Structures are given as structure tokens and as C-alpha cells.
Amino acid sequence: MNNSSQSSQAKLDNAINDLNSEIAPSRDLWPGIEKAISQQPREQVKNNHYSWRSNLALAASVVALVITLVNVNGLPNPSNQTDVVAMMVESFENERQAMLVSFGNKPVSKNALSADLQKQLDELIKARKSIISALEEDPENADLIHLLKFTQQQELSLLNHIYRPKWQTI
Structure with missing residues (x-):
């Protein structure tokens, strides 16, 4: 550092x-x-009483x-879940x-379907039936209800893929 900055620093330190x-x-x-100390406990009692x-x-x-x-709604009824x-x-x-009616209800032969599509369709049908039988034993199981809905949507999606006319595909 130069002398002027050292002298300025020394002046600041002295000041x-x-x-x-x-x-x-x-x-x-x-x-x-x-006064603040003496009034504090009274305010806490008021706050506790208000709380x-x-x-x-x-x-x-x-x-x-x-x-x-x-x-208004009545007590939950397990039969509602069954319904x-x-x-x-x-x-x-x-x-x-x-x-199926909108697609002309034309049955697609198992030979016309690819083995993969037929396998997927069979698995979805089997899964749907299995979930329905499980729901008969435990009708209030929300997870099974959601799983049934998902399986049904997947089966409809696959049927749409199988039966849609070829000219609609791009």
C-alpha cells in the first residue's frame, strides 16, 4: 500500500x-x-382464555x-359400494x-388378430373378471374399484384399436 492510504487508514482507526x-x-x-414486565402475565392469561x-x-x-x-346424507352404506x-x-x-355395434359387430377371428393383440385382450378380460370377483368379497376396496375402471378403459382402448377400420388409421 502507499503512504497516503496507510495514513488515511490510521486516521480512521484513531477516529x-x-x-x-x-x-x-x-x-x-x-x-x-x-410497566411492560408487570403487564405481561395479565395479557398471557387473556390470550390463553381467548384461545x-x-x-x-x-x-x-x-x-x-x-x-x-x-x-342429510345418512350413514355410509356398504351396499352403496356394491351398487x-x-x-x-x-x-x-x-x-x-x-x-362393437358401431364397428358393425363384425367378429374378428382369432386368426386375423396378431398373437400379441389376442394375448393382450385375453389378459385384460381375465384381469377384469378377477377384479370383479375380488370386489364381490371386498366391495369397499377403493383400490380395486380404481383398478377395475383402469382395466375396463384399457380393454375398450384395445377393442377400438382392433376393430377400427383400416382407412381411419394414418
């Missing part, structure tokens, strides 16, 4: 050392501190909501039949 390290307040702060009331009101409103929903599965199966069969 910093000459500064007071404490700043005295312009008035006495102790009365305000004592207790708000929690009680929240719990009461949740209970009222549950009671209202049970009165859902039966409706899904019936809807699938109707959609499948409508698809």
Missing part, C-alpha cells in the same frame, strides 16, 4: 477509537420497562357440521356393446 462506545438515553427508561374459547367454538362447529352431514361396482360393470358392458 473510531475516539468514539464513545455507549449511547446514553435522553430520559429514564426504567419506568416503562417495569380456549376459540378452540371450543371451532370444535363445536366441526361437530355440528358432522351431525348435519350425517342427517357402484354393479353400475360400473353394467356401464362397461353397455359401452363395449355399443362400440
Whole structure:
């Protein structure tokens, strides 16, 4: 470093050392501190009391909501799940039949299908039947219901691929 920067640094260091390290307040702060300390426990009691009331009101409103929903909708009925599965199966069969009718209901011989497509179709049919029988034992199993819906969609997609006219493909 050069001499001018060293002398400037020395001047700054001396000025910093000459500064007071404490700043005295312009008035006495102790009365305000004592007042804040003495009022703090009372405010906590009020906040706890308010919090207790708000929690009680929240719990009461949740209970009222549950009671209202049970009165309006009734208690869950396991037979509703069975009805859902039966409706899904019936809807699938109707959609499948409508698809086959729209394609002229022409049966595709097993020889005309590639072995891979026939294997996929057979596996989907077998899987769908297996899921339906599992749902008869456990009709409330949401995973099985979703799996049945997925399997039905896959079977319809494969049937669409098999039966669509060749001139529609690009």
C-alpha cells in the first residue's frame, strides 16, 4: 500500500477509537420497562382464555357440521359400494356393446388378430373378471374399484384399436 492510504487508514482507526462506545438515553427508561414486565402475565392469561374459547367454538362447529352431514346424507352404506361396482360393470358392458355395434359387430377371428393383440385382450378380460370377483368379497376396496375402471378403459382402448377400420388409421 502507499503512504497516503496507510495514513488515511490510521486516521480512521484513531477516529473510531475516539468514539464513545455507549449511547446514553435522553430520559429514564426504567419506568416503562417495569410497566411492560408487570403487564405481561395479565395479557398471557387473556390470550390463553381467548384461545380456549376459540378452540371450543371451532370444535363445536366441526361437530355440528358432522351431525348435519350425517342427517342429510345418512350413514355410509356398504351396499352403496356394491351398487357402484354393479353400475360400473353394467356401464362397461353397455359401452363395449355399443362400440362393437358401431364397428358393425363384425367378429374378428382369432386368426386375423396378431398373437400379441389376442394375448393382450385375453389378459385384460381375465384381469377384469378377477377384479370383479375380488370386489364381490371386498366391495369397499377403493383400490380395486380404481383398478377395475383402469382395466375396463384399457380393454375398450384395445377393442377400438382392433376393430377400427383400416382407412381411419394414418
